[in-house]
Amino acid sequence: MASTPLSLILLTLINLQLLLLLSPQTQAQTPSAPAPSPSGPINVTGILDKNGQYTTLIRLLNETQVGNQIVSQLNSSTEGMSLFAPTDNAFNNLASGALNGLNDQQKVQLVQYHVTPKYYSVSDLLTVSNPVRTQASGATGVWGLNFTGKGNQVNVSTGLVVTQINNLLRQQFPFAVYQVDQVLLPEELFGAKPPASAPAPAKTPSGSPNTKTNSTAGGALAPTGAGGRNLVGWGLALVLGLACMAALS
Numbered sequence: 260m261a262s263t264p265l266s267l268i269l270l271t272l273i274n275l276q277l278l279l280l281l282s283p284q285t286q287a288q289t290p291s292a293p294a295p296s297p298s299g300p301i302n303v304t305g306i307l308d309k310n311g312q313y314t315t316l317i318r319l320l321n322e323t324q325v326g327n328q329i330v331s332q333l334n335s336s337t338e339g340m341s342l343f344a345p346t347d348n349a350f351n352n353l354a355s356g357a358l359n360g361l362n363d364q365q366k367v368q369l370v371q372y373h374v375t376p377k378y379y380s381v382s383d384l385l386t387v388s389n390p391v392r393t394q395a396s397g398a399t400g401v402w403g404l405n406f407t408g409k410g411n412q413v414n415v416s417t418g419l420v421v422t423q424i425n426n427l428l429r430q431q432f433p434f435a436v437y438q439v440d441q442v443l444l445p446e447e448l449f450g451a452k453p454p455a456s457a458p459a460p461a462k463t464p465s466g467s468p469n470t471k472t473n474s475t476a477g478g479a480l481a482p483t484g485a486g487g488r489n490l491v492g493w494g495l496a497l498v499l500g501l502a503c504m505a506a507l508s
């Protein structure tokens with residue numbers, strides 16, 4: 260049975276090699292989600308479409324042409340851009356008629372209010388100085404959003420609406436996309452001079468869907484994709500398994 264130690268050594272060597280082969284791959288996978296080729300234009304609809312709950316926003320981006328504005332501005336901007344993307348639920352929770360009460364120009368302004376002419380990562384948002392300029396403007400100048408951060412939780416406020424930023428759809432220069440669970444209603448359109456269709460101001464208190472965090476307190480904004488570790492785990496299991504088999508043979 261002199262063959263046993265030899266085969267064991269061979270197997271161990273093979274397995275070590277296997278581990279070495281695995282590890283660079285693991286490292287390459289860990290840092291970030293699949294990186295789209297930086298050359299082509301960014302497909303805004305594509306980013307939102309993948310997540311399946313932004314049909315109203317996609318329709319509005321198209322209807323108002325703001326989607327095209329984003330694409331062409333991204334192409335020429337050195338600052339990048341950010342989009343705060345309300346979900347279909349957010350639109351459904353608006354007072355009925357809130358959207359239909361807007362004329363075409365106001366719809367454009369509403370959508371532009373969700374876009375900033377600058378790229379902000381989460382850590383940028385935590386420390387940014389308020390108010391933050393959006394793409395929307397009117398008689399009173401550029402309309403702003405306010406961001407407040409604590410830990411790695413970020414709230415965005417319009418003065419009428421405060422909502423937590425729960426989910427990162429994309430955080431990669433030059434374009435960041437964040438989910439928001441409420442439509443960001445600008446005071447300039449929905450504030451003071453209430454038209455018949457204006458929604459009640461920010462229904463933040465009481466158990467409304469505002470606090471729908473689906474993750475542990477600290478990790479709410481952590482991008483997904485720590486799947487790389489599993490490979491190492493499997494590699495080790497494989498090595499141990501083969502070593503056991505070798506020992507038994």
Ligand SMILES: *[C@@H]1O[C@H](CO)[C@@H](O)[C@H](O)[C@H]1NC(C)=O
Nearest residue numbers: 300302303304305306308309
């Ligand atoms: C963007 O993505 C959408 C859906 O994912 C697709 O229908 C559309 O053709 C894409 N547009 C471009 C310019 O690639």
Ligand SMILES: *[C@@H]1O[C@H](CO)[C@@H](O)[C@H](O)[C@H]1NC(C)=O
Nearest residue numbers: 317318319320321322323324
């Ligand atoms: C985009 O809007 C145009 C009208 O502005 C419409 O003809 C077209 O069907 C819309 N496309 C999508 C994908 O909604």
Ligand SMILES: *[C@@H]1O[C@H](CO)[C@@H](O)[C@H](O)[C@H]1NC(C)=O
Nearest residue numbers: 299300330331332333334335
């Ligand atoms: C992007 O910019 C380049 C020049 O910087 C221009 O040639 C190209 O047509 C632009 N593409 C789009 C989609 O605007």
Ligand SMILES: *[C@@H]1O[C@H](CO)[C@@H](O)[C@H](O)[C@H]1NC(C)=O
Nearest residue numbers: 407408409412413414421463
């Ligand atoms: C965000 O807003 C919620 C309530 O709307 C509040 O409880 C929380 O403390 C705020 N967080 C930050 C960072 O301002």
Ligand SMILES: *[C@@H]1O[C@H](CO)[C@@H](O)[C@H](O)[C@H]1NC(C)=O
Nearest residue numbers: 389390404405416417418419
């Ligand atoms: C936003 O922040 C600025 C500066 O801190 C403040 O003057 C303004 O009142 C804030 N607006 C809202 C709507 O919270």
Ligand SMILES: *[C@@H]1O[C@H](CO)[C@@H](O)[C@H](O)[C@H]1NC(C)=O
Nearest residue numbers: 425426471472473474475483
């Ligand atoms: C919470 O996230 C998990 C996956 O991480 C998902 O299966 C579940 O449906 C989510 N729940 C809500 C309420 O979004």
